[in-house]
Amino acid sequence: MVPGRFLKADGHTSVFEVDVQAVLYSFRQACVGMVDHRTLLQGFWEWYWKEKRTRGYVPGNWKWSVL
Numbered sequence: 001m002v003p004g005r006f007l008k009a010d011g012h013t014s015v016f017e018v019d020v021q022a023v024l025y026s027f028r029q030a031c032v033g034m035v036d037h038r039t040l041l042q043g044f045w046e047w048y049w050k051e052k053r054t055r056g057y058v059p060g061n062w063k064w065s066v067l
Helices: 020-029 037-055 062-066
Strands: 002-007 013-018
Antiparallel strands (some): 002 013
């Protein structure tokens, strides 16, 4: 369990615990991944330049990826 703090809307904090392994397991079961924003951005730009070379244009937009 990983202890942490959560700021509630009323300004008070509540203590919570997260079983990280359980969360990661449930993500894998749902075929959902988690990545930090820098890795995501790097992957996007690699894809972007590959599409640009291959097709001559890019059929996507960075804003679509982050929404």
